[in-house]
Amino acid sequence: MMMNDHSSDEQPSRKLIIAVDGPAGAGKSTIASRLARKLGYVNLESGAMYRALALKAIERDASFDDEAALVELAQNLHIQLEPTIGGNRTLLDGRDVSARIRERDVSEAASRVSVHPKVREWMVARQREMGAGGGVVMEGRDIGTQVFPNADLKIFLDADPVVREQRRMAQQKIKGDVAASVAAELRERDRRDRTRAASPLVAAADAVVINSSLLSEDEVLERVEELVGQKQK
Numbered sequence: 001m002m003m004n005d006h007s008s009d010e011q012p013s014r015k016l017i018i019a020v021d022g023p024a025g026a027g028k029s030t031i032a033s034r035l036a037r038k039l040g041y042v043n044l045e046s047g048a049m050y051r052a053l054a055l056k057a058i059e060r061d062a063s064f065d066d067e068a069a070l071v072e073l074a075q076n077l078h079i080q081l082e083p084t085i086g087g088n089r090t091l092l093d094g095r096d097v098s099a100r101i102r103e104r105d106v107s108e109a110a111s112r113v114s115v116h117p118k119v120r121e122w123m124v125a126r127q128r129e130m131g132a133g134g135g136v137v138m139e140g141r142d143i144g145t146q147v148f149p150n151a152d153l154k155i156f157l158d159a160d161p162v163v164r165e166q167r168r169m170a171q172q173k174i175k176g177d178v179a180a181s182v183a184a185e186l187r188e189r190d191r192r193d194r195t196r197a198a199s200p201l202v203a204a205a206d207a208v209v210i211n212s213s214l215l216s217e218d219e220v221l222e223r224v225e226e227l228v229g230q231k232q233k
């Protein structure tokens with residue numbers, strides 16, 4: 001008969017659900033993907049799903065204000081999030097849209113299509129299916145509050161607005177005249193994400209808030225790993 005040893009150091013670590021929420025430019029994607037890689041978990045970017053729907057709406061010339069039309073588009077979409085070593089790939093109806101969905105028009109549209117409660121309902125249901133098995137670091141705006149209110153660990157990663165804008169500019173190599181308008185767009189998306197009626201961006205009551213303004217990526221990751229370690233005990 002196989003040994004059935006219940007001593008704690010023989011047990012494989014439990015596969016956690018880790019939620020990473022916060023505004024754009026706070027460092028969520030970097031931290032979530034590095035953490036997932038270290039833990040051997042899957043990193044799921046929920047924002048990519050809203051972005052994929054937004055791209056479809058742009059291509060179909062659908063209004064970002066037409067909730068019913070957007071839900072119908074969503075129901076007929078095939079969105080695949082494929083975590084790879086070099087970053088996450090997003091496939092929309094089998095087409096690789098990973099780069100396209102990061103462009104400015106899609107960023108703006110994603111923030112607009114995501115205000116609709118029925119669009120969110122559809123997204124949240126898909127995200128729950130994807131993360132239900134655990135072993136997942138899911139990032140977004142409402143993961144700790146709506147998608148997985150019982151997540152094992154909730155991180156709310158924040159940073160001062162000016163720092164977030166500067167990071168975004170550096171990340172996308174934006175300089176000169178364009179920088180001011182990109183910063184203004186980021187601020188507007190932020191305002192919309194935080195003030196919308198349905199699932200606004202807010203830290204869950206039981207989230208650990210980390211302000212990354214004065215921390216390096218490594219320092220944030222270290223802090224998060226410490227928290228994961230405590231949950232795995």
Ligand code: DC
Pocket residue numbers: 024046047048050051107110111114139140141142143189193
């Ligand atoms: O994380 P991101 O910048 O890729 O997200 C794009 C937009 O999608 C963001 O402006 C708001 C929306 N979003 C959301 O409402 N809920 C999520 N869980 C993730 C993103």
